[in-house]
Amino acid sequence: MMISSAIVPLLITSLMIIPAPADYGDDCTASGCHDDFQKKAVVHDPASSDGCDVCHTPLPGTDHEFKFAEEGAELCVQCHDAFEGKVRHDPVEEGECTVCHDPHASANRFLLTQPSVGDLCLDCHDGLRDDLSYVHGPVAGGACTACHDAHASTHRALLLKTGTEQCYSCHTEMKEAMASRKHVHAAVEDDCSGCHQPHGGKNPTFVKSSPPALCLDCHSDLEEALAEAAVPHKPVSTGAACGNCHNAHATKYEHLLLADPAELCFPCHEKAVKDEGSNLPDMRSFLANHPQHHGPVGDNACGDCHAVHGNSNFRFLVEPYPSRFYAPFKEEDYALCFSCHDSEMVTEESTDSATGFRNGNQNLHFIHVNRKVKGRTCRACHEPHASSQPSHMRESVPFGSWRIPVGFRQTTNGGFCASGCHKPYRYDRLTVVENIPRTSPVETANP
Numbered sequence: 001m002m003i004s005s006a007i008v009p010l011l012i013t014s015l016m017i018i019p020a021p022a023d024y025g026d027d028c029t030a031s032g033c034h035d036d037f038q039k040k041a042v043v044h045d046p047a048s049s050d051g052c053d054v055c056h057t058p059l060p061g062t063d064h065e066f067k068f069a070e071e072g073a074e075l076c077v078q079c080h081d082a083f084e085g086k087v088r089h090d091p092v093e094e095g096e097c098t099v100c101h102d103p104h105a106s107a108n109r110f111l112l113t114q115p116s117v118g119d120l121c122l123d124c125h126d127g128l129r130d131d132l133s134y135v136h137g138p139v140a141g142g143a144c145t146a147c148h149d150a151h152a153s154t155h156r157a158l159l160l161k162t163g164t165e166q167c168y169s170c171h172t173e174m175k176e177a178m179a180s181r182k183h184v185h186a187a188v189e190d191d192c193s194g195c196h197q198p199h200g201g202k203n204p205t206f207v208k209s210s211p212p213a214l215c216l217d218c219h220s221d222l223e224e225a226l227a228e229a230a231v232p233h234k235p236v237s238t239g240a241a242c243g244n245c246h247n248a249h250a251t252k253y254e255h256l257l258l259a260d261p262a263e264l265c266f267p268c269h270e271k272a273v274k275d276e277g278s279n280l281p282d283m284r285s286f287l288a289n290h291p292q293h294h295g296p297v298g299d300n301a302c303g304d305c306h307a308v309h310g311n312s313n314f315r316f317l318v319e320p321y322p323s324r325f326y327a328p329f330k331e332e333d334y335a336l337c338f339s340c341h342d343s344e345m346v347t348e349e350s351t352d353s354a355t356g357f358r359n360g361n362q363n364l365h366f367i368h369v370n371r372k373v374k375g376r377t378c379r380a381c382h383e384p385h386a387s388s389q390p391s392h393m394r395e396s397v398p399f400g401s402w403r404i405p406v407g408f409r410q411t412t413n414g415g416f417c418a419s420g421c422h423k424p425y426r427y428d429r430l431t432v433v434e435n436i437p438r439t440s441p442v443e444t445a446n447p
């Protein structure tokens, strides 16, 4: 910090020699010699009541020579507080009361040597407002003593209060808002200065940096995760970044989310997202037009399947899931689905219980999915989000530029598929439908 030399400390010396005027009486002010003090707006009580000798003691044997009654701050401490405290302001520590106060009188409140508190402080701390593109209201207004004690304090940096109380003393509307919000950011409860600079700064609202950097400063786990994420989610690092989904202070939703989880994703995903290789459907209309919502989608828990900050799985799914229509079967590649559904539905070749997709005991999930090459992935038949069919069956499957109709219909104990993949087939769990050669038409397969 720069201490300017504009105020040259007037050290109170032990001896003052004031040449005696030719003609003076006993009374310093009534004589007319020192009545100028009393003409100022603020007159120090002992100087106004002619208590000059409280501070100036005539030197014995001299005509008009004086010494101070006490040295340095002791002169003042005769009547005032010594401003003891864990943290003492440097000029107070040095006993330089008169750098800031005129001992006799002043045009300014508190007998200040400068027109205002701000002018006084900035005279020594003159670099303080330099380089601040955005200056905090009270700092711009020179109200330094709204936060600092000019003399001493029990808190660091001479602060009047600590933590949030310092800020809430003026930001009462925010204090009330925080008290009424259900979820308050631990960082806000802790100390506003985790994010804001008290005097001002280069950013609007003088946050130390903008999100995401501001947030990742503390959320270092997430910082590492994002750095490693091969499939990032664009809004996490662009535009308002973290602020696209979170409020930095508090909200009524869990995880400081800006909106109810049922709405959070839709400001962006209610229109098709087409950019840099992304071509994503309008999810809001898709869900509205497909009334059977898959369990977690129905619970508005997109986060059960998507790691919304991004990760290294296809579509930043929380667990692996194949990205293509065909894939050689490996159980771990379907960890997403098998985190909620039992993998036996695909791994058991023959079963009377692991799946309803069976012809007698013949597991048709096994037949379709569990193959060394060209296993059909779940998307060949199911919609992960929502469908208009039972069992979250799709109406059609994108296959290159063609949409293959699935043509699924449920029957009492099985189902019927008239898909574009093969001839219509039927399965029945109780009465095995005779194996029909794959290539021949299925006349009997009328449900």
Ligand code: HEC
Binding pocket: 010, 011, 012, 018, 028, 029, 034, 037, 046, 047, 048, 050, 051, 052, 053, 054, 055, 056, 075, 076, 098, 102, 103, 104
């Ligand atoms: C509270 C202590 C105090 C009182 C009371 C006081 N003085 Fe002073 N006076 C000082 C100090 C300290 C200085 C040294 C200059 C400085 O630091 O501002 C001073 C300096 C002076 C000076 C030197 C020149 C100047 O104006 O700075 C004169 C003259 C003077 N005082 C006269 C008086 C008279 C007359 C009275 C009574 C009406 C009086 N003082 C009351 C503390 C006091």
Ligand code: HEC
Binding pocket: 042, 044, 045, 046, 051, 054, 055, 075, 076, 077, 078, 079, 080, 097, 098, 101, 102, 103, 109, 110, 111
């Ligand atoms: C003889 C007692 C006495 C001494 C010594 C004394 N003061 Fe005071 N001071 C007072 C009284 C009385 C008041 C007015 C009542 C009050 O505000 O506390 C006062 C008020 C003040 C004020 C407040 C003025 C305002 O506008 O509110 C300041 C600042 C101050 N003194 C500074 C000093 C400094 C600096 C010294 C030493 C150079 C000093 N005083 C020495 C008695 C004294």
Ligand code: HEC
Binding pocket: 073, 076, 077, 080, 081, 082, 083, 089, 091, 092, 095, 096, 097, 098, 099, 100, 101, 110, 117, 120, 145, 150, 151
């Ligand atoms: C760095 C400047 C500075 C120094 C040094 C300083 N003061 Fe002050 N003082 C102030 C300011 C500014 C105020 C007005 C406080 C406010 O704005 O609330 C003040 C207020 C006062 C007051 C009146 C209000 C109160 O807090 O009681 C007194 C008395 C006082 N000072 C005495 C002293 C004495 C005695 C010393 C030396 C021990 C001293 N000051 C040193 C800046 C200073």
Ligand code: HEC
Binding pocket: 001, 003, 007, 087, 088, 089, 090, 091, 099, 100, 117, 120, 121, 122, 123, 124, 125, 144, 145, 148, 149, 150, 156, 157, 158
């Ligand atoms: C006469 C010069 C001078 C004036 C006037 C002055 N200061 Fe200081 N201030 C200093 C010095 C010297 C330091 C100690 C060196 C440093 O911290 O850079 C200091 C330190 C500080 C500190 C840091 C204290 C710490 O322990 O962290 C604060 C806060 C402060 N001043 C606020 C103020 C405020 C508010 C005012 C106006 C009421 C003010 N200063 C007026 C000289 C001054």
Ligand code: HEC
Binding pocket: 001, 118, 121, 122, 125, 128, 136, 138, 139, 142, 143, 144, 145, 146, 147, 148, 157, 159, 193, 198, 199
């Ligand atoms: C809104 C409250 C607030 C206001 C108003 C304020 N300060 Fe501060 N100031 C602080 C806080 C909080 C710190 C402590 C920063 C830290 O250490 O984290 C501080 C620190 C300081 C320091 C120590 C060095 C530094 O920069 O960290 C100085 C000097 C200082 N302030 C001077 C001033 C001056 C001069 C003014 C008026 C122009 C002023 N302050 C106004 C809150 C404030």
Ligand code: HEC
Binding pocket: 136, 137, 138, 143, 146, 147, 166, 167, 168, 169, 170, 171, 192, 193, 196, 197, 198, 204, 205, 206
């Ligand atoms: C002395 C009163 C006062 C104190 C204490 C105070 N503020 Fe302020 N603050 C204001 C005023 C006045 C404004 C400007 C008016 C406005 O924008 O609300 C402001 C504005 C702000 C803004 C910017 C608002 C915007 O929309 O640009 C932030 C951020 C802020 N304060 C944070 C803090 C923090 C953090 C603290 C505690 C270190 C604090 N304030 C302490 C009075 C205060």
Ligand code: HEC
Binding pocket: 164, 167, 168, 171, 174, 185, 187, 188, 191, 192, 193, 194, 195, 196, 205, 207, 211, 243, 248, 249
């Ligand atoms: C985790 C970081 C963080 C913490 C801690 C924090 N803020 Fe903020 N604050 C921000 C961000 C980021 C913004 C900008 C929000 C925006 O632009 O939408 C902001 C904006 C503000 C604003 C202006 C806009 C508004 O919402 O009114 C004020 C005032 C404010 N903060 C005060 C405070 C106070 C007071 C505290 C402590 C009680 C605090 N902040 C704690 C990050 C934080």
Ligand code: HEC
Binding pocket: 183, 185, 186, 187, 194, 195, 211, 214, 215, 216, 217, 218, 219, 242, 243, 246, 247, 248, 254, 255, 256
């Ligand atoms: C000064 C440190 C700090 C900064 C900066 C910070 N946070 Fe936090 N944040 C915390 C702490 C401490 C917690 C509570 C412990 C935890 O959950 O990690 C927390 C928790 C959270 C939570 C979880 C709340 C919950 O209930 O699950 C979210 C979300 C969050 N922060 C978002 C943000 C965002 C967004 C930003 C940037 C605007 C940010 N944080 C900046 C310290 C910080």
Ligand code: HEC
Binding pocket: 211, 212, 215, 216, 219, 222, 233, 235, 236, 237, 241, 242, 243, 244, 245, 246, 255, 257, 264, 302, 303, 304, 307, 308, 309
């Ligand atoms: C697209 C919306 C979105 C964006 C952008 C976003 N988050 Fe989140 N965040 C969420 C959701 C939703 C949750 C709730 C938990 C979940 O579903 O994973 C969450 C949870 C959190 C949590 C608490 C739980 C956890 O995972 O640790 C923290 C901390 C967090 N976010 C910080 C951040 C930070 C920091 C940023 C910016 C780098 C950010 N978020 C950006 C949506 C978002």
Ligand code: HEC
Binding pocket: 231, 232, 233, 234, 235, 244, 245, 264, 265, 266, 267, 268, 269, 273, 278, 280, 302, 303, 306, 308, 314, 315, 316
């Ligand atoms: C602020 C806008 C915004 C919000 C809010 C948002 N997204 Fe996104 N999302 C995008 C953009 C832009 C893309 C395309 C770029 C990309 O892939 O990151 C995208 C892509 C995606 C993708 C495809 C990723 C890929 O592989 O290309 C998924 C999945 C996704 N978002 C899920 C969600 C979920 C779940 C939520 C709610 C928790 C959500 N999004 C909230 C803007 C948003």
Ligand code: HEC
Binding pocket: 265, 269, 280, 281, 283, 294, 296, 297, 300, 301, 302, 303, 304, 305, 306, 315, 317, 321, 323, 379, 384, 385
């Ligand atoms: C049950 C797990 C699951 C849930 C819950 C889920 N998704 Fe998905 N999501 C997926 C899977 C699997 C894919 C990949 C689909 C594919 O490529 O066949 C995907 C893909 C996406 C895509 C990329 C476009 C597409 O349709 O392939 C977006 C955008 C998306 N999800 C958004 C969301 C949103 C928003 C939510 C909450 C409403 C959500 N997801 C909930 C599993 C889920």
Ligand code: HEC
Binding pocket: 334, 337, 338, 341, 345, 346, 354, 355, 356, 357, 358, 365, 368, 369, 376, 377, 378, 379, 380, 381, 382, 391, 393, 408, 413, 414, 415
């Ligand atoms: C060839 C189409 C097809 C493929 C590929 C497919 N399924 Fe199915 N699945 C069905 C049909 C048809 C049903 C309805 C069975 C019934 O109840 O009649 C079904 C039912 C289900 C059920 C309900 C419980 C049960 O087993 O009856 C779950 C869960 C399920 N499938 C998950 C998956 C998963 C996970 C994948 C990928 C590993 C997948 N399916 C692949 C056609 C398919």
Ligand code: HEC
Binding pocket: 293, 294, 295, 296, 304, 305, 321, 336, 337, 338, 339, 340, 341, 378, 382, 384, 390, 391, 392, 393
């Ligand atoms: C977070 C848990 C979760 C994940 C992950 C999950 N599901 Fe589901 N799934 C459910 C729940 C709960 C139900 C039952 C409610 C319903 O029918 O939607 C269900 C039902 C189903 C059904 C319909 C069952 C029936 O009998 O009608 C199918 C098909 C299905 N899931 C397929 C999948 C596929 C394919 C995946 C992987 C892409 C998957 N699920 C991942 C929770 C999950």
